[in-house]
Amino acid sequence: MINFLKYKFIYFGFSILVILTGLFFIFKFGLPLSIDFTGGSNISYKINNKVVNLRTEPLSQKQEIEIRLKMEKESKSKIEVLLFETVGPSVGKDAVNKTIIASVLGILAILLYIAFAFKGFNFALAAILALFHDILVLVGVYAIVSYFFKAEVDTLFITAALTTMSFSVHDTIVIFDKIREYIKEHGKGDIERLANKALTETMVRSLNNSMTIVFMLLALILFGGSTIKFFIVALLIGTITGTYSSPFIATPILVWLEKRNKK
Amino acid sequence: MIIIKKLLVLIAVLIGLWIDIPKNTKIFNREIKPLGNLDIKLGLDLKGGSHLVFEANTKGIKQEDLASSLEATRDIIERRVNFFGVSEPSVQTVKSGSNYKIEVDLPGITNVKDAIDKIGKTAQLTFKETSNKVNLATSSGFVAFDSNPLLTGKDVKKASVSIDNTSGKPQVSLEFTSEGNKKFADATKRNVGKVIGIFLDDITLTTPVVQQEILDGNAVINGSFTTDEAKKLAQDINGGALPIPIKLVEQKNVGPSLGAEEISKSIIAGVIGLSAVLIFMIVYYGKMGLIADLALVIYGFLALAIFKLFSVVLTLSGVAGFLLSIGMAVDSNILIFERIKEELRKKNNMEIAIKIGFGKAIDAIKDANFTTLIVAFILFNPLNWGFLPQFGLVRGFALTLIIGVGTSLFTGVFITKRLINFFYKQKN
Numbered sequence: 001m002i003n004f005l006k007y008k009f010i011y012f013g014f015s016i017l018v019i020l021t022g023l024f025f026i027f028k029f030g031l032p033l034s035i036d037f038t039g040g041s042n043i044s045y046k047i048n049n050k051v052v053n054l055r056t057e058p059l060s061q062k063q064e065i066e067i068r069l070k071m072e073k074e075s076k077s078k079i080e081v082l083l084f085e086t087v088g089p090s091v092g093k094d095a096v097n098k099t100i101i102a103s104v105l106g107i108l109a110i111l112l113y114i115a116f117a118f119k120g121f122n123f124a125l126a127a128i129l130a131l132f133h134d135i136l137v138l139v140g141v142y143a144i145v146s147y148f149f150k151a152e153v154d155t156l157f158i159t160a161a162l163t164t165m166s167f168s169v170h171d172t173i174v175i176f177d178k179i180r181e182y183i184k185e186h187g188k189g190d191i192e193r194l195a196n197k198a199l200t201e202t203m204v205r206s207l208n209n210s211m212t213i214v215f216m217l218l219a220l221i222l223f224g225g226s227t228i229k230f231f232i233v234a235l236l237i238g239t240i241t242g243t244y245s246s247p248f249i250a251t252p253i254l255v256w257l258e259k260r261n262k263k
Numbered sequence: 264m265i266i267i268k269k270l271l272v273l274i275a276v277l278i279g280l281w282i283d284i285p286k287n288t289k290i291f292n293r294e295i296k297p298l299g300n301l302d303i304k305l306g307l308d309l310k311g312g313s314h315l316v317f318e319a320n321t322k323g324i325k326q327e328d329l330a331s332s333l334e335a336t337r338d339i340i341e342r343r344v345n346f347f348g349v350s351e352p353s354v355q356t357v358k359s360g361s362n363y364k365i366e367v368d369l370p371g372i373t374n375v376k377d378a379i380d381k382i383g384k385t386a387q388l389t390f391k392e393t394s395n396k397v398n399l400a401t402s403s404g405f406v407a408f409d410s411n412p413l414l415t416g417k418d419v420k421k422a423s424v425s426i427d428n429t430s431g432k433p434q435v436s437l438e439f440t441s442e443g444n445k446k447f448a449d450a451t452k453r454n455v456g457k458v459i460g461i462f463l464d465d466i467t468l469t470t471p472v473v474q475q476e477i478l479d480g481n482a483v484i485n486g487s488f489t490t491d492e493a494k495k496l497a498q499d500i501n502g503g504a505l506p507i508p509i510k511l512v513e514q515k516n517v518g519p520s521l522g523a524e525e526i527s528k529s530i531i532a533g534v535i536g537l538s539a540v541l542i543f544m545i546v547y548y549g550k551m552g553l554i555a556d557l558a559l560v561i562y563g564f565l566a567l568a569i570f571k572l573f574s575v576v577l578t579l580s581g582v583a584g585f586l587l588s589i590g591m592a593v594d595s596n597i598l599i600f601e602r603i604k605e606e607l608r609k610k611n612n613m614e615i616a617i618k619i620g621f622g623k624a625i626d627a628i629k630d631a632n633f634t635t636l637i638v639a640f641i642l643f644n645p646l647n648w649g650f651l652p653q654f655g656l657v658r659g660f661a662l663t664l665i666i667g668v669g670t671s672l673f674t675g676v677f678i679t680k681r682l683i684n685f686f687y688k689q690k691n
Contacts, residue, residue: 044518061379061514085515099642099657106638113637117630159580159660163587166638166664170591170631174598177627205594205601208547212540212597213590219536220586225525227308228579235583239590 004199004247005192005255011248015133022140029147031139034154035087037096043067044083047075051082058086099158103165107131110169118180122257127172130250134168135161137241142234151230160231164238171209171246175202176254191258199247210243272677276561279568301571306578306659308517309526312370315379316513319356319363324507333363336507338495340365340382365509379511390414391460392450408460413450418443422497427485433493434485452476463496529582540593548600554682555596562592562674569666581659584639588667591632595675599624599683613687621680628675632668639664 035042035055043054043064059067064084072079107128114124138161145151178198179191186194217236221229284297307314317340324332333356341354344367353368367382389412418439425436439447450459454473461468461484469484488496541559544552566585570577577585603620611619643661 080518081516082518083516085513087513087515102641102644102657106641109637109641110634113634114630117633155657156580156583159583159657162638162642162657162660163583166635167587167590169634169638170594173631173634174594174627177630181623181626201605202601205597208543209590209594209597212543212593213587215539215543216533216536216586216589219539220529220532222532223528223535224532225528227525228529231579231583235586 001197001200002203003196004203005196005252008248008252011252015137015245015249019133019136019140022137022143025143025147026140029143031143032146032150032152034152035085036155037153039087041086042083043081045071046080046082047071048077060086096158099162103162106165114169114173114176118176122254122261123176123180126250126254126257127169127176129253130172130245131165131168133245133249134164134238134241137245138164138234138238141237141241145230145233145237149230151233156228156231157234160234160238163235164242167213167239168242168245171206171242172250174205175199175246175251178202179251179254188258188262192255195251195255199251203247206243206246210239213239268677269681272681275673276565276678279565282568282571283564301574303567303570304574304576305526306576306581307368307370307515308579309577310370311517311523312368313372313517314513314515315367315369315382315511317365317367317382317509318512319365320508320510321363332507333365335495336509337365340367344369344382363507364512379514382509388415388419389462390447390450391462392454393458393460413459414439414443414446418446424490424493424497425483427483430485432485433488433490434483435488435493435497437482437484439482447482448476448478468496525579533586537589540589544593544596548597550686551600551603551683554679554686555593555600557682558596558674558679559589559592561678562671563589565674566667566670569670570663573666575662575666576659577663578659580657581663584660584663585667588664588671591635591668592671592674594631595624595628595671596679598627599675599679603683617683617687621683625676628672632672635668636665639668 039058041054041056041059041064043056043059045052045054045068061084064081068079068081110131111124111128114127115121118124142151142153142157146153175198178201179195182194182198183191188194214236217232217239220232221236224232282297282301319333319336321329321332337354337356341352344352344354352370353366355366357364357366391408391412393408419437420440420443421438423436423438424433426432427434451473455475456473458470458472460470471485484496541556544555544559546552548555566588569575575581599621602624603616606616606620606623607613609616639661642657643665644658
């Protein structure tokens with residue numbers, strides 16, 4: 001048995017460092033929002049086998065054709081439209097608001113379900129706190145990525161955030177299930193020892209499981225198409241933080257909550 | 264009982280495989296047809312096409328008329344869209360807050376200027392006379408019409424539904440304005456014995472032969488209408504415009520080449536990623552890994568069959584949901600194996616280890632997948648509540664996640680267990 005919990009302050013410290021760096025990038029450089037949220041037009045042209053991406057104010061189809069004709073004249077070659085999208089300014093906000101409402105409802109439902117299935121509110125609370133940790137890490141690290149690689153926050157990023165939330169709880173439950181089992185066998189007496197034992201037992205499965213997902217995602221980043229590249233990057237960040245938070249954030253918090261209850 | 268269960272699982276897998284068979288498969292020169300002959304449907308972001316969102320301006324509409332006006336607007340747009348000959352267009356009304364939107368999906372159409380103009384324009388009624396420029400081959404029934412209309416909807420004062428005295432069938436009566444009256448008298452005088460075409464949005468409504476000059480300014484459009492159809496037509500002519508004014512607020516066009524490129528790249532990437540996962544499982548878990556791989560492949564086939572069966576539209580976000588569910592399916596297997604290993608370490612023999620390990624793993628698998636299902640259901644918003652997401656992106660993700668997790672529960676619980684029992688009990 002390895003005493004994982006002995007180093008909990010190192011885990012917390014590392015998380016706080018990552019989150020603070022992310023927040024620094026968010027506040028210093030902002031999160032570049034896609035036209036899904038701000039309104040505007042995205043155009044992607046193929047000229048002489050080169051792909052040109054443009055982002056503009058909201059354009060009508062007519063204006064787009066005018067631009068294209070002008071460019072065709074200047075470049076003296078045929079232009080193929082790969083992508084043209086226009087979003088009015090009011091559209092995106094509504095979508096985000098609804099997704100947030102749905103997520104909050106989802107989190108509440110998870111809270112209730114875990115509290116019920118694990119017969120303890122502490123399990124639910126610890127899982128949800130780890131979930132918030134993962135969202136913070138995801139948004140923060142994505143801000144850093146977007147600063148260096150010009151990634152945007154679009155609706156696909158929202159999907160990635162939702163995926164991360166699901167994965168985070170999924171992963172946490174596997175460890176909690178083990179702790180629940182030990183509590184059944186030995187009682188809550190030495191929760192820290194039980195938690196350490198559970199972590200030792202589940203660590204291999206956690207790593208192996210994440211490894212398989214990381215394989216999939218890395219393949220998609222390396223060989224997949226360009227439009228979903230940053231979406232996959234967001235999923236990768238989510239998978240890594242989701243795996244990290246289960247043993248190193250959720251479990252220490254659970255132990256701490258259980259100990260506090262006893263006092 | 265156990266035999267029946269085993270048979271049912273086997274039958275489910277076989278039916279899944281049957282549905283999955285690609286079209287035009289030949290085995291020993293005999294063509295094998297897939298069950299139901301179903302296709303995987305690809306979303307606009309993968310296949311190419313246009314997604315248009317119109318905002319409805321409901322300001323001048325009375326509350327009690329709102330639902331029917333929206334419905335009428337949707338129908339008219341749908342009729343106009345069908346005129347383009349798009350395959351599987353979709354026209355939907357969506358409520359967001361206190362606003363109403365109409366979403367139009369046009370797969371395969373990327374140059375949409377035409378489409379937008381046609382959808383948003385007012386319904387145009389036109390009367391046209393036969394063209395003199397073309398030699399009429401009346402015997403063949405083919406008639407060419409002059410491109411300049413004799414009369415338009417502007418000349419119509421009112422359209423109403425009446426009943427034809429002789430046939431008793433519903434028809435649409437037109438009452439012209441005084442100017443229209445003059446034009447109509449003039450036109451009928453010129454065309455006695457000839458055909459006049461009446462069109463709505465360039466679709467032929469009827470082509471009556473003029474019997475005599477009509478001076479009283481009344482005309483009827485008859486055909487084999489039902490009362491509802493006659494009412495709708497009268498409404499369209501009266502309104503001339505959509506019952507609710509609409510404005511284009513969002514538009515997404517994806518060229519077909521981008522979509523095709525994305526798909527082929529994603530498939531290659533998916534195959535590479537999946538192979539890596541399969542190899543990893545064998546390297547780490549040996550024989551059990553092989554079983555997991557087998558279960559995973561069966562899982563893939565079953566999920567594919569369900570996508571086909573429920574005609575799920577696959578989008579980029581849907582693919583993400585599916586990938587996540589693959590991860591969770593692998594996880595179920597890893598959980599089971601780790602538990603079995605654990606029981607083996609306790610010096611249990613294989614058979615008991617499988618039994619106990621399996622039972623323990625199922626608890627975690629159930630809880631973990633159940634929470635995922637809860638979240639996915641809320642995101643999918645099956646009751647279509649206005650305060651939850653109603654847009655394709657999130658729903659596509661949720662739907663594939665639900666199907667994926669549901670299927671992985673099935674393969675994890677039934678298939679893996681059968682396979683383990685099969686491979687290990689043989690020895691004893």
